[in-house]
Amino acid sequence: MSELRRLLKNAAVRGADYLEGLDVRSVAPDPAALDALASAFGDLPPDGTTAESVLEELDRLGSPATMGSAGGRYFGFVIGGSVPGALAANLLAGAWDQCAGMRIGSPGAAIIEDIACRWLLQLLRLPANAGVGLTTGATMANFVGLAAARHALLSRQGWSVERHGLYGAPEIEVIVGEQVHVSALKALGMLGLGSERVTRVPVDDQGRMLAEQCPPLNDRCLVLMQAGNVNTGAFDPAIAICEAAAQVGAWVHVDGAFGLWARATRQMDDLTHGLEQADSLAADAHKWLNVPYDCGVAVVRDAEALASAMAFHAPYLVHGENREPAQYTPEMSRRARGVEVFAALRQLGAKGVAELIERNCRQARHFAEGLRMREFEILNDVVLNQVLVAFGSDDETRSMVEALQRDGTFWAGGTTWKDRQAMRISVSSWRTTDEDIQRCLDAVDRVLTKNGCP
């Protein structure tokens, strides 16, 4: 066997051992493992070493220091694992090492991306001629969608923002819900639209924008709504917002980092209906589609607006009649992240994605019911994959979150919801089984008995 072959096989075997080991280790890394990693290396060594020993070192020191988020009992933030087909594709695409920004740089990667984008639109039931860009994540997908919005709203006023910038430009009014995600505000800041120069619309008890309290719209308004509140999982009312916007030519952007995937099933039409009317949407494939980090998806109904916002020209970069990946994202050179999207969709099929979404939502309800049966308060309507639970007073909740994280059976973080401390549980992995949920509830019982709290 050649050395390279042995090395890559070794990496694959170590990866498999790691993933299998997640079932029996603590989800959070042992503090001792973090210390060992942090103190293992001094200054940059002048001499190199073998690739084999780099791999051995990383596995020995790095693997125990990881968060077990690739396993079935990590419920922090909204993370998701990697479906096997997408992980394997990631390994293969690593070997390919394609520069996927330009078709001429990798015609094959561009074709795979074309297919992945077409399938994404079909899965999400969005217009087939919409523009799609594959970004690093939802922050950048929000950035891309909002850049297309900025382009379209200002070009209608006769202003090219790409050429002339925002100095002296007609004003755009940006309207957000009180519960807008920080990443969308960050994107507004990066676009010169201002993270604080926004009109905030009040929300209801689940964090949904109250459409009737939206200010009057016009064709210089950009409404930024969300599909999937990061705490409750609630959706802003898409039909009301999109219809009001369509009447006057306002632009609607949807931050649907995880919630947009609910469109893969028909079971949640009550939440997702109307989103197909939005002008631009952002989602995270590394969240609920369960592809490896990193991959976000930006969809813009007017593909021309997206391509104009991301356009670039150089004499040595000749654009053909086919879609150029880099015309749809900020980056030029980048990895071929369409490969994993392709692989996840190919492995699961439309039905498999729907089943994944439905199963995680059912598991979230089961988790919530189990906690409620133990007399804990569920603070949200569990309409999606998010559960907010309070274990008593704020102090009791804080100490329970810490104790559960230390116990290591599962990991979920703390949050504040309506001035109360809560644990935030997000079920977003293909690997989570019903038995995993039961193991988590057993852990809650065990930690309660041990701590005698609350």
Ligand SMILES: *Cc1c(COP(=O)(O)O)cnc(C)c1O
């Ligand atoms: C995760 C998330 C984001 C940010 O996505 P990144 O992939 O971390 O950039 C934006 N909006 C919502 C609602 C999210 O859940």
